[in-house]
Amino acid sequence: MKTPHYGYVIVACCCLIMGIDVGLSMSCAGIFYQPVSEAIGATTGEFGLYMSLSFLTSALSLGFAGRLMERYSARWLLTGSSAVLGATMALMSLFTKLWEFYVAGCVIGVTLAFLLYLSFPTLINRWFRRNVGFLIGICSAASGIGGILFNPVGGWILSQWGWHAGYLTFGGIILLVVTPATALLLRDYPAQKGVTPVGAADEIEGTGGKAVARGVDYSEAVRKASFYVLVLFAFLIMASSTLFLFLPKYASSVGFSIEQGALVASGAMAGVTVGKLALGYINDRSCRVGVLVSTLTGIAGLLCMLWMSRWIGAIICGAFLFGWCYAAVTVQTAVLVREVFGSRDYARIYSVVSIALAAGGTVASGAWGFIVDHTSFAFIFYMGSVMLGVCLLSGLWSLRSGKL
Secondary structure (H helix, E strand, O other), rough: OOOOOOHHHHHHHEEEHHHHHHHHHHHHOOHHHHHHHHHHHHHHHHHHHHHHHHHHHHHHHHHHHHHHHHHHHHHHHHHHHHHHHHHHHHHHHOOOOOOHHHHHHHHHHHHHHHHHHHHHHHHHHHHHHOOOHHHHHHHHHHHHHHHHHHHHHHHHHHHHHHHHHHHHHHHHHHHHHHHHHHHHHHOHHHHHHHHEEEEEOOOOOEEEEEEEEOOOHHHHHOOOOHHHHHHHHHHHHHHHHHHHHHHHHHHHOOOOOOOHHHHHHHHHHHHHHHHHHHHHHHHHHHHHHHHHHHHHHHHHHHHHHOOOOOOOOHHHHHHHHHHHHHHHHHHHHHHHHHHHOOOOHHHHHHHHHHHHHHHHHHHHHHHHHHHHHHOOHHHHHHHHHHHHHHHHHHHHHHHHHHOO
């Protein structure tokens, strides 16, 4: 019987990283906002700044992290990042002051530069040349599955034992599951297992007897207008998606309980999961259709939650649709970079575009909290819809002007 290609073990490791490390630290972050901010005497905006600092340190770290991923072992960089993330989340159970969360946010941001932004896009592009969009979708969808599973569990833990137990439990899961798995199973390149990338012949062109991956190099990419339009797309899609963090509080603001707010977050994570798988499939066939679907469903979801706020079912459905926009952060951005610039210098180009992702999160995750404290949820939902409209136009333009 033919042995499965080891690349699929790499896919499984990436799914663990996204489903547990990213799922617990990012997808479930919103359920802590209200209880923690009330316990330490902070506003939602003040507490939410820890996430802004996380995105900021990710943005500042990404350029350096991208170079480390090229020069050193991704296996040990990701394993170390997972261990630090788990330990930090466990320590958050002991915090009593706002500044402690800010410090933790900075540490988490450094680990997420590797775990969230660079792990699966880099590894999938090293190990696969076929069905890349779908595989990126699968890995990305794992964070949605993590959100679906852990948001209700986290909400129950918070209601029974408080937020301290929530952070301690989440940190322990990361340390006991993901960190050992990545240390044992991850490998950096196919050559380390004596194989070539899956479907390598599909994207390799011979030049003078030397196989070269199709695409443009970094120095050429940064001279193209499409590069900077993609940077704009990345910034705005991430900024819009961080509205997810405020969906549980939005549900509370219109009269629903903490447990129902956790269900809204789970609805969004269901949308993220389905959206990532669907967007991966769609983008392997048409990246333009992927851009259209990912942005328009996000707009529809925000408007549905806003205009039908009396019914919890409608809010959950709107959150599900909005989840497709969240899915676009990792799937659509990664596929757009590959579609426009190819795989030749992908890791370096994508690491720079990812700085815009982190910057969008830095600005928006804290700004939304302050804006809603002084205006309303309606205002920020309409702002998010406009930003997604700009994402739609910029994504389509980059494909048209930067096509290989």
